Amino acid sequence: MASAVAISEGPLILGNKTPGIVTTDICSSLERTPAPSWWIAIAFSGSMLLLGLVAVAYQIATGIGTWGLNNTVGWAFDITNFVFWVGIGHAGTLISAVLFLFRQKWRTSVNRAAEAMTIFAVICAGLFPLIHMGRPWLAHWMAPYPNTRGSLWINFRSPLVWDFFAISTYFTISFVFWYVGLIPDMATLRDRLKAGWRKRVAGFFSLGWNGSFRTWLHYETVYLLLAGLATPLVLSVHTIVSWDFATSVIPGWHTTILPPYFVAGAIFSGMSMVLSLMLIARKTMRLEDYITTRHVGAMCKILIATGGMVAIAYLTEFVTALYSNNQYEQFAFMNRAMGPLCWSYWIMVGCNVLSPQLLWFKAVRSNMAVVFVVTIFINIGMWFERFVIIVTSLHRDYLPSNWTGYAPTWIEIATLVGSFGLFLTLFLLFCRFVPVIAMAEVKGVLSHGKKPH
Amino acid sequence: MARNHTESRNNCRFLIAIFEREADILAATAEVRRRGQTIADVYTPYPVHGLDKAMDLRPSRLPWVCFALGLAGASFKVWFEFWTSAVDWPINVGGKPWNSLPAFVPVTFEVMVLFAALSTVAAFLFGRRLLPGKRARLASPRVTDNEFALVIEQKDASFSLGEVSAWLREMGASQIEERVEREAF
Numbered sequence: 194m195a196s197a198v199a200i201s202e203g204p205l206i207l208g209n210k211t212p213g214i215v216t217t218d219i220c221s222s223l224e225r226t227p228a229p230s231w232w233i234a235i236a237f238s239g240s241m242l243l244l245g246l247v248a249v250a251y252q253i254a255t256g257i258g259t260w261g262l263n264n265t266v267g268w269a270f271d272i273t274n275f276v277f278w279v280g281i282g283h284a285g286t287l288i289s290a291v292l293f294l295f296r297q298k299w300r301t302s303v304n305r306a307a308e309a310m311t312i313f314a315v316i317c318a319g320l321f322p323l324i325h326m327g328r329p330w331l332a333h334w335m336a337p338y339p340n341t342r343g344s345l346w347i348n349f350r351s352p353l354v355w356d357f358f359a360i361s362t363y364f365t366i367s368f369v370f371w372y373v374g375l376i377p378d379m380a381t382l383r384d385r386l387k388a389g390w391r392k393r394v395a396g397f398f399s400l401g402w403n404g405s406f407r408t409w410l411h412y413e414t415v416y417l418l419l420a421g422l423a424t425p426l427v428l429s430v431h432t433i434v435s436w437d438f439a440t441s442v443i444p445g446w447h448t449t450i451l452p453p454y455f456v457a458g459a460i461f462s463g464m465s466m467v468l469s470l471m472l473i474a475r476k477t478m479r480l481e482d483y484i485t486t487r488h489v490g491a492m493c494k495i496l497i498a499t500g501g502m503v504a505i506a507y508l509t510e511f512v513t514a515l516y517s518n519n520q521y522e523q524f525a526f527m528n529r530a531m532g533p534l535c536w537s538y539w540i541m542v543g544c545n546v547l548s549p550q551l552l553w554f555k556a557v558r559s560n561m562a563v564v565f566v567v568t569i570f571i572n573i574g575m576w577f578e579r580f581v582i583i584v585t586s587l588h589r590d591y592l593p594s595n596w597t598g599y600a601p602t603w604i605e606i607a608t609l610v611g612s613f614g615l616f617l618t619l620f621l622l623f624c625r626f627v628p629v630i631a632m633a634e635v636k637g638v639l640s641h642g643k644k645p646h
Numbered sequence: 647m648a649r650n651h652t653e654s655r656n657n658c659r660f661l662i663a664i665f666e667r668e669a670d671i672l673a674a675t676a677e678v679r680r681r682g683q684t685i686a687d688v689y690t691p692y693p694v695h696g697l698d699k700a701m702d703l704r705p706s707r708l709p710w711v712c713f714a715l716g717l718a719g720a721s722f723k724v725w726f727e728f729w730t731s732a733v734d735w736p737i738n739v740g741g742k743p744w745n746s747l748p749a750f751v752p753v754t755f756e757v758m759v760l761f762a763a764l765s766t767v768a769a770f771l772f773g774r775r776l777l778p779g780k781r782a783r784l785a786s787p788r789v790t791d792n793e794f795a796l797v798i799e800q801k802d803a804s805f806s807l808g809e810v811s812a813w814l815r816e817m818g819a820s821q822i823e824e825r826v827e828r829e830a831f
Contacts, residue, residue, distance in 0.1 A: 212691055213792035337730060346730035350739055350749040355756075362756040366763050373767060380782065381691070381790040400771065401780030404689040404789045406697050408774045413693050414706035415770045422712075422763050426756075433752055636692040636792075642667030 205299055205638050208482040212636040219628045219635075220385055222478050227625060230477055238617035245611005248604050249324060257327050259604045265597045266587045270605040271321045272437075273579040274612060277462070278318035279360065279434055280455075280575065282367070283427055284463025285311025287495075289370060290423035293416070299491050301634040302483045305378075306474065307467045308371040309627070313619040314463075315364045317612040322356075324608070352436040359433040366426055370419045373412075376402050377633040431459040438582065444525035445586035448513065454506035461499035461545070462575035465568040468492050470620065472565045474629060483630050486559045493552040493564060496571065500549035503578075507546065521591060529585045533598060537577050538585065544574020657826050659800040660686060661810060662785050663819040664793050668694050670818035671794035675700040677817060678798060683810070689785045689795040708773075712766040719761025723754045786821075 210218070252259045262269055285307040292300040323329045335357045337347050347354050379399035386392040402408070435455035438446035468489065475484040514522040529538045548570040551557045558564060589596045623629070665671040671688065675697060678685055685701055688694075698705075731737075732744035742749070771777070785795035796819075798810065811822045 211792060213788075216791045337726070343735055346735060348737070348739055349727045349731055349753055350742055350746045352752075355752040358753045358756040362760045365760060369763060369767055376776070377692070377790065383782070384784070384787055384790045396782070397779045399782065400776035400778060401782045402776060402790070403782045403784050404691060404795075405774075406688040406690055406694070406701065407703065408776070409690065409693040410698050410703055411706045411708055411770050411774060414708045415766055418709060418712045418766050419763055422716075422759050426759050429752065429755055429759075436752075633692040637695075642669055644669045644672075 204640055205302070205485075205487070206483055206635060207485055209641070210482065210639055211641045212639065215632055215636055215639070216381055216385065218480075218482070219630050219632050220382060223382070223626065223628065224386070228477070231621065231625065235618065235621045238614050238621060241610050241614025242618050243611075243614070244607050245614050248607035248611055249320075252324065252604050252608070253329060257325065259602060261600050261602045261605060263597055263599070265590060265595045266584060266599040268587065269580075269584050269599050270601045270609065271325045273576065273583050274609050275318050275321035276434055276455075276579040276583075277576050278314045278321070278612065278616075279363075280431065280459035280462045280579075281466045282311040282314035282318065282363070282463060283431060283456070283459035284467045285309070285314075286363075286367060286370075286423050286427040287460050287463070288467065289374070290420040290427065293420040294424060297491075298638045299488050301631055301638050302480075302485075302488050303467065303471055303492075304634070305371075305374065305627075305631040306471060306623075306629050308367065308374065309623045310467060310470065310620065311367045311463075312364070312371060313616050313623075314466075315360065315367065316619070317616050319360060319364065320612060320615075321608075352433065352440050355433045356437055359430045363426060363430045366419070366423055370423060373415060373419065374631055374634075375627065376400055377404070377412075378628045378631060380404070381632055382628065428456055431455045438586075443586050443590065444519075444521040445510075445529070445582065448510065450506060450509055450513065454503070454510075457499050457502035457506065458575060458578060461496065461503050462572065464492055464495050464499065465571035465575070468496070469565060469568040469572065472561055472568070474624060476561075478624065478629065480630065483635065486561075489561065489564060490555075490558045493558045496549050496568075497552050500545060500571070504546040507542065524589075525586055528589050529581055532585065532589065534581070534585050534588070537581050541574050541577040541581050544570045545578060548574070657828055658686075660825050660827055661798040661800060661807070661814075662823045662825060663796045663798070663811075663814045664786055664821040664823075665796065665818055666793065666820055667818065668794065671796060672696055672700055674796055674814060674817040674819065677813070678796065681813075683805070684799045684801050686797040686799040687785075688797070689789040691790055691792055691794070694794070708766055708770060711769040712762045715765035716758045716762030719765075720754050720758035722761075723757040724750060727753065 206215075208214075260270065285304075288300050288307040289304045289311075293304075323332055326332060335347065335354070376399060379395050380402035383392055383395035383399045386395060432452040432455065435451035439448060439451040441447060471484055471492075472489070475481060511526050514526045517523070529535070548567050551563070551567055557567075584599050588599055663674065665674060668690075671690065671694065675685065675688055679700070679702060688697060688701060690697070727750040728745055728747075731746065731750075736744045784790075785797055786793050789795050796814075800807075807824065811819075814822060
């Protein structure tokens with residue numbers, strides 16, 4: 194078929210690989226002693242983590258009065274960070290589940306790392322509400338269990354309880370999905386390594402996997418089912434996060450556009466984070482044959498699409514406020530764009546709406562350095578988006594006598610830095626001990642040894 | 647003599663043919679079935695599409711586990727939310743009705759997904775006997791790397807090792823080995 198040839202973009206994996214070469218390429222970077230750059234990176238991320246630990250210990254011991262919050266701005270930095278990190282996780286599930294259902298074979302090169310990123314991002318996200326509780330040792334009160342206080346049950350009508358269930362389910366499912374995908378690769382590692390503790394660990398976690406096709410058949414069914422369950426789950430998670438805001442009566446929060454707006458923003462921010470990390474991993478771990486310009490191009494196109502959705506959401510909010518003829522609503526949006534915190538609004542627009550427009554050009558998409566810079570801009574922009582939504586809506590509410598400003602304390606900044614430290618440390622350890630590319634899946638998309646179609 | 651007799655009853659003879667290419671294993675598997683031999687299993691480094699048809703395997707029934715347990719989880723959660731909020735200790739929250747069914751939907755959905763996914767994975771792992779720390783019994787040491795192993799069970803007396811090996815080699819088998827085992831791998 195001539196049309197099929199015309200749209201074919203060549204092989205997914207470059208370099209005419211055979212399954213054996215894939216195993217060697219991916220496993221050998223785990224078997225080498227790490228490069229000095231890895232040690233430098235982990236020292237850097239470890240110090241960020243240490244700073245965060247000190248800050249967290251201090252604020253838990255002293256109380257959350259160490260934050261810059263006041264009576265008017267009751268939510269600021271911590272919830273911004275929470276929403277930011279949950280959003281980062283969403284791209285991993287998009288790549289592993291949604292693109293799997295859409296039969297996008299290019300996902301096989303990036304899904305392992307993206308799913309790992311999801312897990313680490315959700316861990317970072319979960320820390321913030323935990324710290325915000327003030328008494329995190331009572332966190333188990335969020336769970337509905339028979340207790341000596343009544344039993345006093347949790348309030349299932351509260352979006353914050355929905356959020357607790359959504360985030361904990363999301364973490365569990367993402368972890369299980371990731372681990373199920375890892376079982377065959379753990380077996381590959383086990384059969385390759387020389388006797389030693391790493392072989393024993395790989396053997397333990399590979400569950401006696403022996404590549405039986407009868408098992409593969411059920412395995413593929415499980416994978417499909419998990420993808421089918423994770424797809425609505427990922428939509429529900431950020432929808433529920435947006436309900437934390439949308440079910441309140443604050444102008445700028447109380448809108449029906451929030452769920453789709455949050456989901457699109459989450460995928461947008463997560464995809465840019467995946468791309469930032471994969472561009473570094475590709476360079477430092479020499480994975481250019483696996484993560485090609487075609488993969489980067491596909492992810493850039495997702496950025497353009499989701500960035501477009503986010504831009505439309507920004508515009509729709511203004512039109513809705515104008516059309517509602519509600520002066521509180523109108524004021525909230527004028528205040529965002531022209532109030533005392535307008536600089537954060539324009540950082541958001543510049544980074545999220547303007548910078549991704551560069552990706553329309555093929556020359557930009559195939560220039561890795563420029564793509565990297567754009568993804569960093571989007572990461573910054575998406576953090577500011579959450580800051581804008583949360584802080585600018587709160588700081589000038591219905592009563593002008595309540596109006597106030599907000600500035601973070603160094604404790605809050607150190608906690609944010611610490612969460613990046615945690616995320617990067619976990620990611621670096623992942624690159625060191627787990628195959629960063631799903632070998633079994635990549636072997637399935639090679640053209641080697643297959644009948645020509 | 648008696649001991650030999652029990653051994654021959656408990657043990658099976660397997661023929662293991664190793665292939666290097668996906669296309670060869672697909673063709674050889676179909677050919678084994680065409681010739682009426684019994685395939686114990688095929689071992690591959692990645693899921694080879696079309697092998698289920700070549701081996702004539704029935705589709706997995708795990709979707710039923712997923713559906714049933716997802717439904718059970720969701721039903722349990724709706725009942726639980728109703729019971730805690732409206733029966734066991736009703737609390738007036740902003741004048742909302744005791745039985746706030748629409749507000750129970752999000753948590754019900756999450757619990758449904760959790761039940762469905764975890765039970766599917768658990769059923770898969772127990773069903774295929776994949777357990778932490780289990781020793782893998784491998785048809786070939788490189789079957790998780792780049793080799794495809796076709797394992798034929800020698801069921802009847804008419805099985806001719808020489809003949810079967812000959813046509814397996816013709817179909818691209820790089821290595822053929824006979825092994826006596828208590829059960830398949």
